[in-house]
Amino acid sequence: MRYATSALIVLAFGSVAVAGSGDHLRSEVLRKAALSAGLVPPEDTHIFVPPSQIAAGRLVFQSRKLSLENEIACASCHLDRFGSADGIPNAIGTDGRGEGTSRLMNGGDIIPRNAMPFWGRGGKGFDTFFWDGRVDASVTPMKSQFAGEEPSEDPFVVAVHLPPVEIGEMILDVNSNQSLQRESVASAQAVYGLLAARLRDDPVIGPALASASGKIRSEIEFVDVAEAIAGFIRHNFRVKPTRFHDFVFSDASLMPDELAGGLLFYGKGRCSACHNGPYFSDMRFHAIAFPQAGFGRNGFGVDYGRFNVTQDVDDLYKFRTPPLYNVSKTAPYSHSGSVYRLEDAIRSHVDPLAVADAGSMSAAERAGFYGALKHWVDEAAFGVHLDEVEISQLSTFLRTLEYDSDQPVIETE
Amino acid sequence: MALAQPLWKLGVMRVNQTQFSDLTYKCDLAMRGHMIAKLDVGQRPSEQSVAELRAAEIELIACQDYDLMRKRLGRWGLSDNELSEMALVAIEDRASDLREVVRIHEIRY
Numbered sequence: 001m002r003y004a005t006s007a008l009i010v011l012a013f014g015s016v017a018v019a020g021s022g023d024h025l026r027s028e029v030l031r032k033a034a035l036s037a038g039l040v041p042p043e044d045t046h047i048f049v050p051p052s053q054i055a056a057g058r059l060v061f062q063s064r065k066l067s068l069e070n071e072i073a074c075a076s077c078h079l080d081r082f083g084s085a086d087g088i089p090n091a092i093g094t095d096g097r098g099e100g101t102s103r104l105m106n107g108g109d110i111i112p113r114n115a116m117p118f119w120g121r122g123g124k125g126f127d128t129f130f131w132d133g134r135v136d137a138s139v140t141p142m143k144s145q146f147a148g149e150e151p152s153e154d155p156f157v158v159a160v161h162l163p164p165v166e167i168g169e170m171i172l173d174v175n176s177n178q179s180l181q182r183e184s185v186a187s188a189q190a191v192y193g194l195l196a197a198r199l200r201d202d203p204v205i206g207p208a209l210a211s212a213s214g215k216i217r218s219e220i221e222f223v224d225v226a227e228a229i230a231g232f233i234r235h236n237f238r239v240k241p242t243r244f245h246d247f248v249f250s251d252a253s254l255m256p257d258e259l260a261g262g263l264l265f266y267g268k269g270r271c272s273a274c275h276n277g278p279y280f281s282d283m284r285f286h287a288i289a290f291p292q293a294g295f296g297r298n299g300f301g302v303d304y305g306r307f308n309v310t311q312d313v314d315d316l317y318k319f320r321t322p323p324l325y326n327v328s329k330t331a332p333y334s335h336s337g338s339v340y341r342l343e344d345a346i347r348s349h350v351d352p353l354a355v356a357d358a359g360s361m362s363a364a365e366r367a368g369f370y371g372a373l374k375h376w377v378d379e380a381a382f383g384v385h386l387d388e389v390e391i392s393q394l395s396t397f398l399r400t401l402e403y404d405s406d407q408p409v410i411e412t413e
Numbered sequence: 414m415a416l417a418q419p420l421w422k423l424g425v426m427r428v429n430q431t432q433f434s435d436l437t438y439k440c441d442l443a444m445r446g447h448m449i450a451k452l453d454v455g456q457r458p459s460e461q462s463v464a465e466l467r468a469a470e471i472e473l474i475a476c477q478d479y480d481l482m483r484k485r486l487g488r489w490g491l492s493d494n495e496l497s498e499m500a501l502v503a504i505e506d507r508a509s510d511l512r513e514v515v516r517i518h519e520i521r522y
Contacts, residue, residue: 026474033471267471268443273464380465385442387435 026259027247033266034248038277041249042239045123045278049231056208057232060225062412063205065198067170068177068191072096074163074229075411077115083329084117084237084405089293089337091115093169109168112297114337119325120279122156122234128283129159131319131335132309138283149185151223156234160226165191192222199225236405239278239325244400254400261397264390269350271394273380280324280401287317287375289352290345292365293338301365303335317372328399342395349381418490425489426499429482434503436482439475447473 060066061074071094077086079099086092087100096108113131120126127137135144137155144150150158164170165188171177180187200206200220210217212231213224244262246252254262265271274282285306296303306315319335332338333345339355348355352373358366376382386394450469453462483496491499 025477029471029474033467036467263471263474267468267474268446270465270468273461273468380461380468 023256023259026263027253030254030259030262030266031248033272034244034262037266037272039245039248040278042241042245045120045125045239047122047124047234049235050212052208053212053228053231054235056205056212057228057230058236058407058409059205059208060199060229061232062409063199063202064411065202065205066164066195066225066229067094068164068194069094069172071172072170073411075409078118078409080405080408082331083326084119085330086115087331089114089332091169093166094172109173110294111166111169112294112303113335114332116322117326117330118233118237120239120323121237122154122230123238123279125277126279126283126323127155128320129155130162132306133283133285133320134309135159135162136309146185152226154227154230156230157223157226160230160233161188161192161222164195196220196222196225236407236409240403242325242401242403244397247400255396257393257396258400260390261393261395262400264386264394265397268384268390269346269386269394270380270384271349274321275324281321283320285315285318285320286379287372288319288334288349288379288381289317289356289369289372289376290334290336290348291338291356291361292368293332293334293336296336296368300368301362302368302371305335317368317375324398325401326403328395328402342398343391346391346394347386350384350386352376422491422495425486425491426495429486430499430502433482433486433499436475436479437500437503440473440479443469443472443475 061078064070064073064076066073076096077091077093078084079086081087082100086103088104091111091113092103092108093111094109096103097106116131121129129135135155135158136142141148142150142153142155142158144155144158145162146158151161152158165180167173167177167181171180171191180191200209200217206217206220209220209224209228212228213220215224243252243254243258247254265275274284274286276282287305292301292303295301297308298304304316306318306320307313309315327333328342331342332340333342334348339345339348344355356369358369361369447466447469450462450466454466486496486499
């Protein structure tokens with residue numbers, strides 16, 4: 001009876017809802033905020049890649065011959081159906097089989113971080129790579145594990161050098177590979193030599209690499225392979241026009257919830273404090289107290305993040321701000337993939353205790369979580385209150401950043 | 414007839430109270446956030462504090478929504494007294510105990 005009365009009242013008096021009012025003002029505010037935060041037209045982020053390099057890079061990207069034991073390809077964990085990531089919390093490298101949940105169930109070597117998608121990677125100004133920024137060209141000289149012996153001046157080419165020599169990622173974690181465990185430059189060079197020889201001798205990949213590098217096949221080195229892979233990723237996953245670009249640069253309109261979400265992104269949510277610039281990432285390092293999934297890079301449910309690279313205590317629990325293109329396609333989220341829903345990932349930024357299940361954590365995991373919380377209090381997202389509707393609007397806004405890659409990828413022998 | 418008008422106003426208030434309460438809270442939050450951001454720019458000027466102020470300014474759009482709703486409720490015939498009553502209900506919605514009510518109503522100088 002009470003509800004019937006309410007319904008009648010609504011019919012009789014109507015609501016004076018304000019949603020949608022003043023859309024012109026809101027649109028202009030949002031456009032200016034996006035430009036002020038560094039958004040540029042997609043083409044301004046592009047670096048030209050010759051077609052021969054794209055073709056050769058795609059072949060290598062899809063081939064298991066890039067791994068020492070012919071175990072795994074880039075395309076094994078960077079899949080179109082998961083937005084160029086793998087759809088599981090911690091990546092599974094060598095010995096892994098299948099895709100998505102079946103890969104999770106089939107065992108294999110666990111890499112204690114979430115596989116990163118490729119959108120925008122290697123574009124202009126994209127100079128910091130991996131969750132912990134272990135390749136960082138935002139400073140001069142560039143910093144990386146090569147410690148002054150970088151194989152290229154292009155930081156993305158340097159970044160592409162790392163997965164093929166990472167134990168458990170593309171090299172089997174077995175006794176016979178113990179000499180590679182040190183992951184020294186010398187041991188890496190030995191692996192690069194073997195891989196380059198195998199790939200240049202391949203009847204399909206060899207000629208393609210020769211065409212891309214302009215070298216005769218016998219002179220092809222691993223840096224030529226890495227340049228081809230980087231070229232393919234750089235082109236195939238380059239930033240392309242999204243609905244939000246159309247809104248900002250071509251005066252297209254957004255739906256009311258998208259508009260509201262955009263204003264939250266640049267306003268109340270404080271998202272753009274870190275998710276800014278052409279890629280929606282400041283390329284810097286921040287502590288968001290996500291739950292930890294898996295053993296963690298530092299063990300027992302702990303991942304110190306950027307600290308592992310710099311040994312600076314201010315960097316504890318910090319990770320590079322992830323870019324946001326196609327973020328709606330790349331679940332699960334966070335450095336360890338501990339959060340499956342985009343809405344929960346957003347909530348974790350402002351209200352981590354609402355997402356973390358402290359009761360299911362071990363005491364050690366909780367200690368790590370408190371450590372992350374300690375650093376999180378200095379972040380812009382601290383102290384922000386977003387309700388369910390606002391989190392939903394933010395999620396809706398982020399879906400305006402979707403686009404597709406040029407070519408599909410598929411793992412080959 | 415004399416009874417019809419108060420009933421009608423009660424209907425308008427009841428239908429719109431939830432949204433009015435939400436906007437009251439959001440505007441209050443935005444204004445407090447803006448004040449703190451402005452003070453921060455003065456006390457600790459930096460790129461970060463300026464960016465925070467810009468974000469806080471965008472957040473103030475919530476107050477535009479609040480003001481618009483007040484005006485529209487006025488057009489539906491609600492008086493300032495009745496709008497104040499709706500604002501008090503909004504505050505009570507968020508108050509968990511008497512201390513909240515005291516905080517809102519105590520004289521401070």
